[in-house]
Amino acid sequence: MSEKTTVVVHPAKNIEGGIRLPGDKSISHRYAMLGALAEGTTRLDNFSTGKDCANTLECLRELGCQSEITQKGQTLSVTIQGCNMQLSAPQRALNCGNSGSTIRMMSGILAGQPFSSELIGDESLSRRPMARVIQPLTQMGAVIASAEGNRPPLHIAGGKLRAIEYDMPLASAQVEACLLFAGLFAAGETRVRGQVRTRDHSELAMRAFGLEVNRKLNEVSIRGGQKLRAIEGGVPGDISSAAFFLCAAGLFPGSQLVIDSLGLNPTRARLLDFLIQLGVSIKVTHLEELHGELVGTVQVEGGKLKGCRIAGGDTAALIDEIPVLAAIAPYTTDGIEIRDAAELRVKESDRIATVVRNLRAMGAEVEEFPDGLRVPGGQTLHGAQIETFDDHRIAMAFAVAGLRANEDTEIRGAECASVSFPGFFDLLESLTRR
Numbered sequence: 001m002s003e004k005t006t007v008v009v010h011p012a013k014n015i016e017g018g019i020r021l022p023g024d025k026s027i028s029h030r031y032a033m034l035g036a037l038a039e040g041t042t043r044l045d046n047f048s049t050g051k052d053c054a055n056t057l058e059c060l061r062e063l064g065c066q067s068e069i070t071q072k073g074q075t076l077s078v079t080i081q082g083c084n085m086q087l088s089a090p091q092r093a094l095n096c097g098n099s100g101s102t103i104r105m106m107s108g109i110l111a112g113q114p115f116s117s118e119l120i121g122d123e124s125l126s127r128r129p130m131a132r133v134i135q136p137l138t139q140m141g142a143v144i145a146s147a148e149g150n151r152p153p154l155h156i157a158g159g160k161l162r163a164i165e166y167d168m169p170l171a172s173a174q175v176e177a178c179l180l181f182a183g184l185f186a187a188g189e190t191r192v193r194g195q196v197r198t199r200d201h202s203e204l205a206m207r208a209f210g211l212e213v214n215r216k217l218n219e220v221s222i223r224g225g226q227k228l229r230a231i232e233g234g235v236p237g238d239i240s241s242a243a244f245f246l247c248a249a250g251l252f253p254g255s256q257l258v259i260d261s262l263g264l265n266p267t268r269a270r271l272l273d274f275l276i277q278l279g280v281s282i283k284v285t286h287l288e289e290l291h292g293e294l295v296g297t298v299q300v301e302g303g304k305l306k307g308c309r310i311a312g313g314d315t316a317a318l319i320d321e322i323p324v325l326a327a328i329a330p331y332t333t334d335g336i337e338i339r340d341a342a343e344l345r346v347k348e349s350d351r352i353a354t355v356v357r358n359l360r361a362m363g364a365e366v367e368e369f370p371d372g373l374r375v376p377g378g379q380t381l382h383g384a385q386i387e388t389f390d391d392h393r394i395a396m397a398f399a400v401a402g403l404r405a406n407e408d409t410e411i412r413g414a415e416c417a418s419v420s421f422p423g424f425f426d427l428l429e430s431l432t433r434r
């Protein structure tokens with residue numbers, strides 16, 4: 001990790017302005033990997049500026065797929081030279097950094113390559129569970145060795161794969177992506193079933209690259225041996241990054257925020273429903289489709305926030321937005337309860353524990369459960385020193401909580417925000433009225 005930085009967040013009056021956000025992280029990973037497998041050159045505008053997606057590009061370069069990044073202001077464009085399904089054996093370990101998406105999705109691709117590779121990550125990634133991809137990829141014919149407890153590093157001996165029908169034991173879009181990518185290299189039709197719907201970027205991206213992917217309710221399937229053609233396109237703004245600004249604006253009567261070109265894929269936009277339920281005024285305009293992804297402009301006016309309970313399929317749909325929803329919960333009138341969220345314990349940090357710890361540091365009352373937390377409403381928080389535990393979403397969530405605290409809030413280890421959003425703190429400051 002780079003040097004530790006502390007950012008001080010001062011109490012705010014409200015949030016005002018119009019912004020456009022860097023490209024969606026989930027979509028950027030998928031477009032980069034599919035671009036690498038395609039024939040021809042893929043050009044992507046508004047690619048994610050986060051370190052996670054830079055790690056994906058770096059891994060692909062190590063596998064022989066060259067890419068070039070150009071920066072115009074805050075916006076990145078990327079061109080990727082496709083390798084037409086055939087990557088080259090890497091000369092060194094592929095470093096996925098902090099990125100669970102990179103290691104899990106790349107595993108699916110590497111399982112289908114006729115060479116061995118090693119995937120490594122930083123301290124946080126090295127603690128994260130990989131059995132969820134090791135097990136089905138092994139069933140498909142890959143040979144995978146891992147560190148104790150099915151953690152990275154992963155050594156993958158790829159080769160000929162066979163299609164499987166797989167019932168995912170947990171709701172994970174990363175696992176689904178991994179298996180669909182592996183399915184491209186398998187003989188037969190690979191079917192992946194989930195208990196609940198998760199983000200469907202994989203199938204939309206695969207169709208954009210010319211592949212036939214079939215979806216029936218919670219089952220998605222792909223026939224192996226298909227070819228991909230390169231695309232030229234743009235990546236919608238990242239709604240999980242937008243979440244911090246939407247929640248910040250929602251906190252204050254008098255806030256007025258407009259975010260344009262924002263990804264509004266229905267499998268990702270559940271946050272808007274919950275913000276409306278909490279009492280935030282939201283208007284969506286200028287809807288259009290970009291390679292199957294819904295994009296639009298979102299206008300937000302803050303108000304008095306009520307409360308809500310998030311559980312079941314909603315938790316899976318909101319998984320990356322839960323830290324910020326929990327961080328604003330004390331300021332609602334009725335509080336927020338989150339359940340069925342045990343998966344949060346194996347993200348970049350144990351997000352239930354790190355949210356609870358930091359809310360308590362700010363003086364909040366909060367109840368912790370194995371699968372979630374309950375934060376009563378009507379609380380006043382004081383400033384505190386926030387520990388990010390090198391987790392980007394914890395850093396950004398507590399910057400938002402700090403806006404309505406009574407004193408300054410210090411975010412220690414704030415540099416980790418760059419994993420998904422390098423410009424976050426400057427942008428938040430530019431929108432904050434005091």
Ligand code: S3P
Pocket residue numbers: 025026027101171172173174175177199319320343
């Ligand atoms: C992602 C899926 C989610 C999410 C992650 C990105 C994706 O992870 O938390 O930030 O792009 O598919 P899981 O699939 O592990 O839930």
